[in-house]
Amino acid sequence: MKVAVVGAGAIGAYVGAALDRGGAEVHLIARGKHLEAMRERGVTVLSPRGDFHAKPHATADPGEIGPVDIVFLGLKAYSYADAGPLLKPLLGPGTGVVAAQNGIPWWYFYGLPGPYEGRRVEAVDPGGAVSAVIPPAHAIGCVVYSSTEIESPGVIRHVEGTRFSIGEPDGTISGRCTAFSQAMTAGGLKCPVEKNLRSDIWLKLLGNVAFNPISVLTRATMGEIAAHPGTRELVLAMMREAAEVAASLGSPPKISIERRFEGAAKVGDHKTSMLMDYEAGKPLESGTLLKAPVELARLTGVPAPNLEMVAALIDLLTRQGA
Template sequence: MTMTMLSPSTPQRLLVAGAGAIGCTLAARLAAAGHTVELLARGATLQALRQHGLQLDDLDGHWRTPVKALAEPGAIADVIFLCSKSQDLPALAAQVQPAIGAQTLIVPLVNGVPFWFFHGAGGRFDGRTVHSVDPGERLGTLLPLAQVLGAVVFVTAEAEAPGRVRSRTPHLLMLGEPAGGISPRLQALCALLADAGIEARPLERIRDKLWTKLIANLTSNPLSVVTRTTLAQIYSDPVLLDTVRAVMHEAMLAAAAHGARLEIDPIEFLRLGAGMGAVRTSMLQDFERGRPLELAAIGDAIVELAELYALPMPATRTLLAQTRWHAARRAADTAPACALKAA
């Protein structure tokens, strides 16, 4: 499937589904580059976007851009960016159905193991469903796999208020065909994003970089909830490093079993993590706000992939169990307060 109509110099109709921090960052830069951007939102965020527009503060300055904020998608889009928590993706995929045409390119920007992981992978598991992230096997039906591009997101951003986002790091996306290789549509999309000030690297083997991000998420997100600490602390505190190393080594073994070529060694991995600074993970932010945690995609799915090769993952299983304990404890502690407010 080719998509030669994509051009950075020609305005495109783009749908950004999900008005969280990543979705708003992407929408602001694409709209500023002259593209027609529809941004799916709801509640207070939808109202704020309609009243005040979209505001982004990043390394290039302050952006206040007009976007078409919608509760439901409008016309068929050239590209759909799905920007949601992994557990919300099935509902979002159903919502964007009116915007998917025969030539629409679909780019899920989600954390954790993606639903398309085994699509076009070849080998004994080719076409297999990752049940931790797609238990009902709906996503492959709702989102035509032939129209999906894989993405690894290296963008950190935080919503300061509905419709207002701050990002303190460079915007970087790595994109690739699930079946491998560099296609014209992949190159065209990378050029479109680059024109909007978003570094987009086309990769021949998207899963290699995906595994690097998976290991980063697995070693940092759950532990940030258990310890309430930042990335700098997680990757430098001697007390925490034993857990980080144990989980990292288990995940690296799983990556190797699945044929990933990791370009980074464990020592460099820890150094880069510590260098991220006082960044609070998205999972910690969700925990503090009482939201569901992305443990299925970030943790359970990696355990599922490891089980295919009979890898036990004891440190990872323990960390995930501890994280769920803290989430359950917080929910129990806040339940009485919520009940009082309702009364």
Template sequence: MRVCVVGAGAIGALLGVKIWHAAGGEHAVTMVGRAGSHLSAMQRDGLRLCGESVADDVSASGDNGGEICMRTGERNAAFFSSLEDVPQKQDVVFLALKENQLAQIMPGLPSVSHAETVYVTLQNGIPWWYFQIYSGPNEYANKVVESVDPQGVLFHGIDPCRVLGCVVYPAARKKEPGVVEHVEGIRFPLGELDGSHSERAERISQLLVTAGFKAPVVEDIRSELWLKLWGSLAFNPISALCHATLGELCTFPPSRELAVRMMREAEQVGIALGASFRVPLERRLDGAASVGAHKTSMCADVEAGRPMEVDAIMASVVELGALTGVFMPSVSAVYALLQLLNRQLDQGVSFPAVPAPLPDPKM
């Protein structure tokens, strides 16, 4: 199988290296990343993946060093800065970019696509295709989610019949150019937009399972997206605004109560759109709390001086709340604060990293 990962950041790197390593080079894996120090390091020295789970994998396989390295020139491994440079058509393209970056790579997709190429979407929050091939309330079918897809560029430019939805649960981070650490998590549930159990979904699921991930094919990918977004909508903003870890914000009573209110509001929107929530709210909170001293991706963006992924995670839900007539006072208030914080980041204001607190010796 020919596999292309567009977006060589933390999650894209995790997928690409693990797929390539597990197959022993049998699958041709191409990484496409933005020109810069990270891509240069990968092209020069290879893409290195480390972390406890990786150390376990290489130990079990008899490898040494506690990391996996995928290098240019090794069997079926390649790195490029644009899709147009990829020399062959691909069987599956993992779109591991933020949603606001996807329009930039759309012109290059035809150059790597044949008639059966599948696009697996890995974006956080509400995706542009949410109301395409949609079986929820009829009045919402084929609506464009403007907050994530202004003017419907993705909606009209990418064939939804090629799309396979996927929810990203793992956490990973870029340690230095060319080096990515797998922090925790291995779940990538995926599904067809129409809820069918297709051969291609099973094939891609097996590709991910062989690479060491849990990738069940689910019948309702939109409900699975809401389950992830349900927590991200609350945990990410609170963590970013307060430089707090998941353990802190989910166990400190005032911030936990705020998270509950935000999640209740979002739940009403999801239900109005036909989604279901298979995990109780308190269990979702407790699961996040159990992760402990881990900062969310939004918090990491703030401390690195990068603009946050606000539109897909928050603006989209506010938009859908207005569409369904759901009153969302807590979500709207936190969204306003997050917009201001993003504006400060755009203006170059820095927010240095705050170390995670040491355990309380009295506890």
């Protein structure tokens, strides 16, 4: 299997190194000092499961690679619309684009039978800008249950988790998903193919939709938010609203709100990714994590006053920083 990793940062380089270890033909697309280090020395993964090293091809130019079987997209979702020059040389007629993103994906209603089939989610695909770059027919959904960070250029620290759940938007178990799952498994990762990946998307989103924006507004860790009576109730209220939206769209989360909350609370004094991005002056993933759920609540007629309120506060905060 020929795989290109577009955005070979912490998660992308980790996946690329694992795929290379498993025997896939891997091409990492990155930039800067991280790219230079990977070109010279390859990728070193430091992991509690065992350290390993791989040296896949690394480049800044996708034109060197040509069409591939799978593109693993390690970019933030807000970068997708501008990724055309990186993706175009890699896409063949059957290329699958595994989008390792948080929150509601641009392809959400593609292949989903019902009253909203084919509808665009404007918060994540404004004016069809993302669909124009990554047609939904190429999309393979991916929910990441893994935490990694770049310790230094070319060196990835694997913190926890090895599961990357994937699935076709139309719910079929396709040959390309099966082949990619096998390649990931050969590299030491877990990659189940799900018929209803949307339930997994909502399950992870239940925590992100609340903890992430509240952490930015309060500068608090997940443990601090969970321990404070007021923010605890706000998180639970937001999670319940998101779960109702998910259920109205036919993808109720697989576990209870209380169990999902406790799982997130156990993380303890950990900063959310959105808070770390905010402190680093980076754009926030508010489109996929918050604006899209609010848009879907309005679409389905599910009352979501707490989601609406927090989304408004985050919107104002980001506008002030613009």
